[in-house]
Amino acid sequence: MGVRAEITAYLRDEIGAIDKEAPESVALVYPSPYRVAMSSLGYQTIYRTINSIDGMAAHRAFLPDDIEAWRHSGMPLVTYERLRPVSDYPVIAFSVAYETELAGLIETLELSGIPPLASDRTSRHPIVFAGGPLTFSNPLPLAPFVDAIVMGEADQSIHPVLRAIFDCDSRDSALRTLAAHPHVFVSGLHGDILPPIDKADSQKLPAFSQIITPHTELRNMFLVEPERGCHRGCTYCVMRRSTNDGMRVVKKERVLSLVPDAAKRVGLVGAATTDHPQITEIVNALADTGREVGLSSLRADRLTDDLVAALRRGGHRILTTASDGSSQRMRDAIQRGTSEEQLRRAALLARRHGLKRLKLYLMVGLPGETDEDIDEMVEFGKELSSLIPLSLGVAPFVAKRNTPLDGEPFAGINLVDGRLQRLRRGVRGRVDVRATSARWAWVEYVLAQGGRAEGLAVLEAVKSGGRFSDWKRAFDALPADRSRRSLVRPGNRLGRATA
């Protein structure tokens, strides 16, 4: 498919896109492909917010599905709403969710004909800033590529940030004005000191979809956030209670009032949706209208007979929850607050209500984990699979800034792969195991704990082709004394490992 045809095909199937022309316009860029971007509630919310401001418009652009095809087309990256080159806009705003999306940010700048390094740009280039979920932990590797970073929830700060940029008559004065904002990091003025993350006023909640499209992971689903944040204290989690004072709840009536008549599928999205005191009523109310209901982040201790029955009415076929630690010892160590008994009960509830499968998420490579912890999950997984078909979704542990486990080393690719093998071998024929890559988890780790130098290494990796070997070479070339960020080379094992 040609690059213009790709855009036309996506636009044709959208409901809710905003077609606004305004004197002040922003290219709102997502550094991953369209189908990922349009599943992002934060991206969709900022799109609507900017377009609701008098005299301002936001036009979307994405990392192309086929970057090479786009490059060969010779066409610069353009916005979907206007087919206007991204480089023509005075302001480019990126929404960044994950560490490895830095590569997409670099690629989109290059495809736009904009030098990726902020230091190579001049006053004729747009002002480039970033926000998004990554700013809750460690956006410092983005610093060489952007002029500013909006920290935390940008629901209300996006307006003054854009006003500051459009009202200033020069790039320098705009950046000085932004630097005075309590939640904006300006790369050239703030060194490596990040300001605190912002917290949106409760009146700004909930976030909800603007555009419904069949071309996302969550096909044709209207997303709404019945609560934001979490009051729990899992020590690996960026969204724990210490972030923005815990959970903020939106009343059932308000949530339901936002669901458009045309939405046949509704996704309730949030850090801890099952902790919403009215979650069962919300799911039932949606199911009563014949809608399919999706729910993120089900906590096993919150699963009741009524809630699982409501989920079944809302079309759930799989009950998904998390163990996170592979053993009770590990769950306790990370303060997960989930017991075997609760997980067993989740399996029984799923079976009782006719769901087809239980899916459990867990991490391997947590600090202090041993083979015995994996063996406990093997035995427990076999037990659960005798109650209901079981899948395990396994991710290597990556320590994040702004959490109590910040600074814990990466367990090592060999160790994580060894533990995965042990788990797979132990449950073979009984449990379906899907795991994310240990090698890319190591990349994520280096960036999660890294700074500007690690960010610059990503530029080298992208230039070299973006394969894992390119990333490894670029990170290995960093000075060896980069302290804790280079604690473990990718193949190493930790002292306590027995794998």
Ligand code: SF4
């Ligand atoms: S992992 Fe879930 S329950 Fe734990 S603190 Fe994070 S959002 Fe809350």
